[in-house]
Amino acid sequence: MITVSRRIFIAMAVLATAVTLPSAIAQAPKGKLVLYTSQPERDATQTASAFKQAYPGVEVEVFRSGTTEVMAKLAAEFSAGQPKADVLLIADAASMESLKKDDRLLAYPEAKVTGFEPGTYDPEKTYFGSKLITTGIAVNSGAKTRPKSWADLAKAENRGQIAMPSPLYSGAAAIMLGTMTARNDLGWGFFEKLKAADAVAVRGNGAVLTAVASGEKPYGVLVDFMAFNAKAKGSPIEFIFPAEGVPAVTEPVAMLKTAQNAAAARAFVDFILSDEGQKLALSMGYIPAKAGVGSPSWLPAGTKINLMPTDIAKVVQTNSANLKRFADLFGN
Amino acid sequence: MTHAAGWRERVGDTSLLWGLVGVVAILSVLPLARLLLEGIAPNGFFSSAALTRVLASPTTWIATRHSLVTAFGGTIVAVAIGAVVAALVALTDIRGRKPFVFCFVLPLMIAPQVVALAWLQLFGPSSTLLKMIGLAPAMGSPNPLYSAQGIIALLGIQYAPLVFLTLRAGLRTLPRELVEAGLAAGATPFTVVRTIVLPLMTPPLVAGIALCFVSCLGNFGIPAFLGIPGNYLVLPTLIYQRLAGLGPSVLSEVAVLSVLIGVIAVVGILLQDSMLKRRDFRLMSASDFMRPFELARWRLPVEIALWTLTIAVLVLPLCALLLTSLVSTIGVPLTVATATLANYDYVLFEHAAAKRAFVNSFGLSATAAVVILLIAVPLAYFLAWRRSPLLRALNLTAEMPYALPGVVLAIAAILVFLKPLPLLGISLYNTIWIILFCYIARFLVLGLRPVLSGYYQLDRTLEEAAQITGARLLRRLRTIIFPLVAPMATAGALLIFLTAFNELTVSALLWSSGAETLGVVVFSFQQGGDSTYAAALATLTVAVTIALMVATMFTTGKLAQGILPWRG
Numbered sequence: 066m067i068t069v070s071r072r073i074f075i076a077m078a079v080l081a082t083a084v085t086l087p088s089a090i091a092q093a094p095k096g097k098l099v100l101y102t103s104q105p106e107r108d109a110t111q112t113a114s115a116f117k118q119a120y121p122g123v124e125v126e127v128f129r130s131g132t133t134e135v136m137a138k139l140a141a142e143f144s145a146g147q148p149k150a151d152v153l154l155i156a157d158a159a160s161m162e163s164l165k166k167d168d169r170l171l172a173y174p175e176a177k178v179t180g181f182e183p184g185t186y187d188p189e190k191t192y193f194g195s196k197l198i199t200t201g202i203a204v205n206s207g208a209k210t211r212p213k214s215w216a217d218l219a220k221a222e223n224r225g226q227i228a229m230p231s232p233l234y235s236g237a238a239a240i241m242l243g244t245m246t247a248r249n250d251l252g253w254g255f256f257e258k259l260k261a262a263d264a265v266a267v268r269g270n271g272a273v274l275t276a277v278a279s280g281e282k283p284y285g286v287l288v289d290f291m292a293f294n295a296k297a298k299g300s301p302i303e304f305i306f307p308a309e310g311v312p313a314v315t316e317p318v319a320m321l322k323t324a325q326n327a328a329a330a331r332a333f334v335d336f337i338l339s340d341e342g343q344k345l346a347l348s349m350g351y352i353p354a355k356a357g358v359g360s361p362s363w364l365p366a367g368t369k370i371n372l373m374p375t376d377i378a379k380v381v382q383t384n385s386a387n388l389k390r391f392a393d394l395f396g397n
Numbered sequence: 398m399t400h401a402a403g404w405r406e407r408v409g410d411t412s413l414l415w416g417l418v419g420v421v422a423i424l425s426v427l428p429l430a431r432l433l434l435e436g437i438a439p440n441g442f443f444s445s446a447a448l449t450r451v452l453a454s455p456t457t458w459i460a461t462r463h464s465l466v467t468a469f470g471g472t473i474v475a476v477a478i479g480a481v482v483a484a485l486v487a488l489t490d491i492r493g494r495k496p497f498v499f500c501f502v503l504p505l506m507i508a509p510q511v512v513a514l515a516w517l518q519l520f521g522p523s524s525t526l527l528k529m530i531g532l533a534p535a536m537g538s539p540n541p542l543y544s545a546q547g548i549i550a551l552l553g554i555q556y557a558p559l560v561f562l563t564l565r566a567g568l569r570t571l572p573r574e575l576v577e578a579g580l581a582a583g584a585t586p587f588t589v590v591r592t593i594v595l596p597l598m599t600p601p602l603v604a605g606i607a608l609c610f611v612s613c614l615g616n617f618g619i620p621a622f623l624g625i626p627g628n629y630l631v632l633p634t635l636i637y638q639r640l641a642g643l644g645p646s647v648l649s650e651v652a653v654l655s656v657l658i659g660v661i662a663v664v665g666i667l668l669q670d671s672m673l674k675r676r677d678f679r680l681m682s683a684s685d686f687m688r689p690f691e692l693a694r695w696r697l698p699v700e701i702a703l704w705t706l707t708i709a710v711l712v713l714p715l716c717a718l719l720l721t722s723l724v725s726t727i728g729v730p731l732t733v734a735t736a737t738l739a740n741y742d743y744v745l746f747e748h749a750a751a752k753r754a755f756v757n758s759f760g761l762s763a764t765a766a767v768v769i770l771l772i773a774v775p776l777a778y779f780l781a782w783r784r785s786p787l788l789r790a791l792n793l794t795a796e797m798p799y800a801l802p803g804v805v806l807a808i809a810a811i812l813v814f815l816k817p818l819p820l821l822g823i824s825l826y827n828t829i830w831i832i833l834f835c836y837i838a839r840f841l842v843l844g845l846r847p848v849l850s851g852y853y854q855l856d857r858t859l860e861e862a863a864q865i866t867g868a869r870l871l872r873r874l875r876t877i878i879f880p881l882v883a884p885m886a887t888a889g890a891l892l893i894f895l896t897a898f899n900e901l902t903v904s905a906l907l908w909s910s911g912a913e914t915l916g917v918v919v920f921s922f923q924q925g926g927d928s929t930y931a932a933a934l935a936t937l938t939v940a941v942t943i944a945l946m947v948a949t950m951f952t953t954g955k956l957a958q959g960i961l962p963w964r965g
Binding site: 099101105106107110113114125126127128129130131133134136137138139140141142144145146147149150205207208225226233234265266267268269270271272273274275278279280281282283295298299300301302395 | 521533644645646725726728749816823824927
């Protein structure tokens with residue numbers, strides 16, 4: 066009697082679960098998802114664990130390095146015939162464009178892009194900007210002056226005091242180089258002045274942050290969120306939006322055609338573009354790409370950032386020549 | 398009947414021997430030959446394009462010059478420190494020799510990248526330690542270690558124990574009669590050292606210098622941490638940057654660079670050989686240990702000087718590293734209120750790659766140690782007891798992947814394993830297996846040498862008795878020989894484990910997501926600007942290393958003497 070009733074109870078429970086569970090969860094993505102990203106370690110860890118909370122069936126494996134090195138790693142895997150990455154979250158659209166040109170990206174026409182400005186994602190839906198990351202001037206609080214513009218920064222009085230991220234490592238820096246050298250007010254002359262002021266090109270933005278926060282180099286060219294996050298943690302660092310404007314990248318997310326776990330990769334893109342994913346970016350100090358999600362605490366609502374326009378197609382074209390010229394100039 | 402058994406025995410022996418020849422060939426000859434081939438025939442076609450491009454590039458020669466400058470400079474510093482300390486420790490009556498040797502040899506067992514990271518925390522405006530005591534230099538002043546001099550100083554400190562160890566081993570064989578004859582004839586101790594000890598010590602000194610030069614030349618961790626930020630590239634860091642930044646499209650070019658650094662290393666080794674061949678340094682054996690020189694009233698000052706040196710090169714940087722691992726973010730002054738364990742929490746529990754790296758590094762090191770012993774015990778059997786030209790060549794071949802700089806082996810392994818393996822159709826590149834392959838190839842000799850010295854000390858009669866009663870070779874190896882050489886083998890395994898555990902040079906070029914080693918994660922943290930995480934993880938690896946070394950100090954008797962460099 067007891068056994069029968071228990072069996073009936075189990076059967077009913079199973080039935081009830083089957084009825085109440087939405088079908089979406091029944092086909093929830095699972096398995097391993099390999100993410101290649103240029104996000105700082107801490108942010109990459111947080112992104113992966115927040116995604117895992119939203120999709121508990123998926124284990125995320127993260128490979129993190131500068132955008133240039135992520136691209137080199139991908140190139141290595143393509144030539145070995147075994148690309149491991151499923152999904153990319155790297156600094157800039159130009160790198161995505163070059164992958165798209167090589168037919169490496171998988172389009173995702175069903176991606177939910179409502180609320181995103183058309184300029185933030187690829188019209189063919191192969192990659193989608195996830196946030197706005199600007200590059201400005203970071204200053205150690207103890208530094209003597211506060212440069213108001215890029216031109217101020219490159220002045221001779223700051224000789225030997227400036228650090229900048231190398232475009233040979235950082236995607237954001239490569240876009241900065243492409244954007245600034247194409248402008249009349251800055252151009253290559255700006256970088257030549259930086260060189261004349263003995264500025265050093267360290268590897269990535271993280272290294273610039275260390276140099277500025279520690280006072281080794283009181284002035285730095287740095288992405289916004291890193292400066293503000295460090296400041297919030299107590300680092301002696303200030304961030305300045307220079308008068309000429311700031312170059313920006315969109316940190317796009319994209320799936321690879323060779324993704325082994327396409328379902329999980331799609332889920333990852335969904336997650337990054339979802340309100341939840343955008344709020345996560347916000348909580349990590351980024352400006353989310355989706356309008357209406359909010360703006361980070363360091364950016365008072367309604368503040369207008371003076372963005373430098375970037376011609377992505379042109380950057381893709383000129384990038385390798387730019388990098389070579391930069392390498393020759395700074396000896397990287 | 399006996400005839401047939403003998404025949405079968407010989408077939409068994411021969412197939413084991415040829416199996417071992419095959420293993421060594423795959424570990425050593427195959428990758429190095431493939432690398433040489435890439436130098437002259439990139440992608441399988443004879444072409445000098447890559448060769449000319451690399452040799453015509455000024456960057457190549459700048460990096461070569463930097464490599465030579467830092468390798469010679471580092472060697473000079475290491476010899477100056479190592480030789481003086483060896484003489485004082487081996488020839489005089491200073492007290493507390495055991496703990497001193499342990500501390501002095503310690504930097505050799507700590508990963509170069511950790512040494513570099515620790516020293517970086519000691520200098521510059523960002524130094525947590527200097528800030529605490531109010532001595533931090535002014536803002537904007539560069540960290541003096543980001544320079545050629547910085548690299549030379551740290552290479553010297555890292556490898557001074559190498560010179561110390563080879564020289565001390567030599568000094569232990571110093572014939573007491575000669576020294577006493579000199580003293581009896583009225584020579585001062587200084588004259589005795591100059592005219593008797595030093596000439597006799599030429600072979601270990603030259604060997605130590607060569608070893609030190611090749612180690613400095615191949616070192617990656619120190620120039621990576623100190624040279625890359627200041628843009629002072631040496632050949633290993635140039636190879637790393639090219640490959641990491643540009644991918645396998647530049648494989649042919651980095652192959653040429655690897656051959657270049659390999660050639661420099663070989664020239665160094667050959668120079669050593671030719672210097673030692675010109676003279677006869679044989680000593681009369683079987684003499685007593687020399688009575689130590691009495692330092693008398695100089696004893697205490699010398700002891701103080703030695704310990705001050707140890708504190709300066711070991712304790713201070715490690716303290717600076719520890720302090721940096723306790724601040725929440727760079728630039729924040731460390732006080733009781735700001736001290737935090739958050740960095741440890743992050744690397745131990747949150748950061749997936751760091752957690753994986755612990756598992757990977759432990760697994761790789763332990764597996765490499767076990768596999769190497771399985772190769773080394775039978776291989777050493779043949780090398781020690783069946784001499785032939787083939788076996789001599791085999792011994793030399795096994796040494797090569799260790800003697801040559803680590804980048805050479807890593808690039809060679811990429812060339813071999815990038816394309817899918819024949820028959821299996823899978824590529825080992827971008828998997829953990831390529832790192833394991835390199836560890837086994839590179840550290841084979843670290844297991845082989847101690848096991849070999851174990852065989853030379855063995856009395857062969859037991860094994861011969863077993864042979865007469867009909868035990869086959871494999872059985873004799875298992876039941877007679879392995880137990881007899883076990884102390885040596887265990888010591889060798891420990892040495893392999895610790896070396897692999899702290900390794901970066903090979904894995905920096907070969908790692909992939911999921912196959913991170915501890916060295917790689919520390920390096921990535923530092924490169925990404927997360928110095929506090931790097932410091933926390935580095936502190937943990939130092940703790941594991943020192944704990945293992947200290948543990949061996951308390952197992953006296955079970956482990957063979959004279960294998961573990963930090964023990965007496």
